[in-house]
Amino acid sequence: MDLKKIANNTWKVALSLFLGSAILFWMYRDFDFKQVEHVMLHEMNWTWMLLSFPFGISAQLFRGLRWRQTLEPIGEKARLSTCCRAVFMSYAVSLLIPRIGEFARCGILKRYDNVSFPKALGTVVTERAIDSLLVLFITALTLLSQVGVFTSFFSQTGTNIDALLDKFTTMGYVVTAICLLAIAILIHLLFRKLAIYNKVKETVKGVWTGIGSVRKVRNIPLFVFFTLGIWGSYFLHYYFTFFCFEATSHLGLSCALVTFIVGSIAVIVPTPNGAGPWHFAVKTMLILYGVASTDALNFVLIVHSVQTLLIVALGVYAWAALSFTKLLQTDE
Helix, strand or coil: CCHHHHHHHHHHHHHHHHHHHHHHHHHCCCCCCHHHHHHHHHHCCHHHHHHHHHHHHHHHHHHHHHHHHHHHHHCCCCCHHHHHHHHHHHHHHCCCCCCCHHHHHHHHHHHHHCCCHHHHHHHHHHHHHHHHHHHHHHHHHHHHHCHHHHHHHHHHHCCCHHHHHHHCCHHHHHHHHHHHHHHHHHHHHHHHHHHHHCCCHHHHHHHHHHHHHHHHCCCHHHHHHHHHHHHHHHHHHHHHHHHHCCCCCCCHHHHHHHHHHHHHHHCCCCCHHHCCHHHHHHHHHHHHCCCCHHHHHHHHHHHHHHHHHHHHHHHHHHHHHHHCHHHHCCCC
């Protein structure tokens, strides 16, 4: 048993939990949680929340479909059901240990369908790179399209950048700095892991083969469709929640897109399901669009909690299905 490795992993998990908890504690330190119960029972439109669930599920299903497609060109045959369940499990286990989900789903394919772990990991690396480029592209378009909105906001309210920054509390700067530091640490750890991988020639070769899988995908339009399906579903899963609350129902598509992008970038910070950084980023942007602070806090707390419970439910389903996979005798 490698005690040093266990200590390092324990430290990473503890740091992640502390970071997320500290941000949440700061945001909700003076918050009246009793009103959340009132909002959920008497003010929320749960119909829209329920309508958002299929998109939360389809986002992960599309990811499973795309993953299977990238495995085929490198000679790895995985069942569709295993790919999708592995994705479900990856999101669920990442709630416990951030970023471990990517390794977990590769391990599941290795165990149940005998897929090469290094090659599967290479396809995951490729997926993340493609997703990151797409998010950056959407971010650039969104910011350009919303320049007028921010300009109008500043001119109509008489607010300038300096005045806006003055409203940003000292603790707000501290939280932002901590998030940036956490991202820097994450990047450093990833480079260290890659340095370790470079010492194992066979592993690197397998990862590189997986990375090159996209060039050999047989149906590129289908791959693009799956990719757009993933992010379109993510967005609709989030956008529909706007109509659950009176304070956000009128904000429109543009505000939803801006806050969605900001939230997607915030989850880079390694906390369970982005807890803390996501709340902080989305709440800040909603306030910029004129939502009251209390309403914004209600929104991020309820939406994030409910969507996290959906991830847990899918993870439990996947675990149960994989446990009895031989009995199910799924015919792909």
